Amino acid sequence: MAEQDKRTALIHHPYRAPAGFDSPVVPVAKGSTVFFPNVAALRERTWVDRSAYTYGLHGTPTSFTLEERLATLEGGTHCLLVSSGLAAVTLVGIALLASGDQVLLPDNGYGPNKTFGRHELARWGIAQGLYDAMSPGSLAAALTPATKLVWLEAPGSVTLEFPDLRGLVRMVRERAPQAVLALDNTWGAGLAFDAFDLGEGQGVDVTIHALTKYPSGGGDVLMGSVTCRDEALYETLALSRSRIGHGVGANDVEAVLRSLPSMPLRYAAQDQAGRAFAAWCATRPEFVRVLHPALPSSPGHAHWLSHCRAAAGLVTVEIDPRFTESQADAFVDALRLFRIGWSWAGPVSLVASYRSASIRGLATPYTGTLVRFCLGLEAVDDLIADGTQALAALGA
Ligand SMILES: *Cc1c(COP(=O)(O)O)cnc(C)c1O
Secondary structure, eight states, rough: OOOOOHHHHHHOOOOOOOOOOOSSSSOOOSSSOOSSSSSSHHOOOSTTTTSSSOOOGOHHHHHHHHHHHHHHTTTTTTTEEEESHHHHHHHHHHHHOTTTEEEEETTTTOOOHHHHHIIOOOOOOOOEEOOOTTTTHHHHHHHOTTTEEEESSSTTTTTTOOOOOOHHHHHHOOOTTEEEEEOOOTTTTTOOOOOOOOOOOOSSSEEEETTTTTTTTTOOOEEEEESSHHHHHHHHHHHHHHTTTOOOOOOHOOOOHHHHHHHHHHHHHHHHHHHHHHHHHHHOOOEEEEEESSSTTSHHHHHHHHSSSSOOOOEEEEOOOTTOOHHHHHHHHHHHSEOOSSSSOOOOEEEEEEEGGGGSSOOOOOOEEEEEEEEEOOOOOHHHHHHHHHGGGGGO
């Protein structure tokens, strides 16, 4: 062959770096295209069992590595990455439900899961039912032969009631054995309790995890995962993911891989801060309810005790309804260290305000404004001082 033009040589360069570079950091493998040595390999390779690479969308050494580590964290055997926590929620529904089926959700669960059901699933002829996670009879009454998917969440998304997970799982196994049990494991994060092994032989089939929260820990990445233990279920989910086209960016995967080893330490620190902050909230007459599963007065405390060894750093208070909504908003606006924003589990403490009626479909005991605090990594005494100074704005 004639000597190559430099433009060509820069692309088809013969140098290959030696294999065997080993360091604490997982290399960032990038690529939409993956080269095949020949046409036979192009036809035969499969990514579904993770035995080979076919296209960047279906897995790289970096994404397979994060999936394996997350499967270990969750106590599952197979994990799939998707582009956000919400994408993990919707992948489960899209992969497992068909027209005529019913999906059941806890009324205190993650709001966008309910919204997805009301819009997309409803258009596809899939019915959504809500149940009260703190009332087993409510779930029993909602189960039908058409129930194919039951979501669990522990604790509830804003109001943090902790359900009897084992009891709810047992009931679904007995009365609706055709249903897949899925749990949104973002709060427990694989650390507070074992979703696949809840004790007494009970466990869920699928977990989703908003990696955006604890696994990322930085407030800078959006990603989600779906984990299961069953091979056939994994294949159903994996093929659905590939047909929908969910991808994750290699740099984001690397950011999560880098944060994952410190996650148990961050979780423990935010757990400690959350308990201290909740204890302070409980001394304040402006808050009529303090919701945190480790507080004996919080709904489902006994279930939390019997399922969990830790708690996430979230605390919700119900502002005394004698204060107006604008007074409650003035309190949140007056916070300086707690920044107003969605999400949690990063270094910066966050706060969000909810109208209690707007987040529930079924009856709710809450009437005042609900304020959710997400403890970051600041010194908790400073956060308590911030709360104390902001209460002046409540006009108490
Ligand atoms: C944040 C969150 C999600 C969604 O995660 P995103 O990455 O923001 O889409 C799902 N479930 C729970 C419980 C969450 O807190």
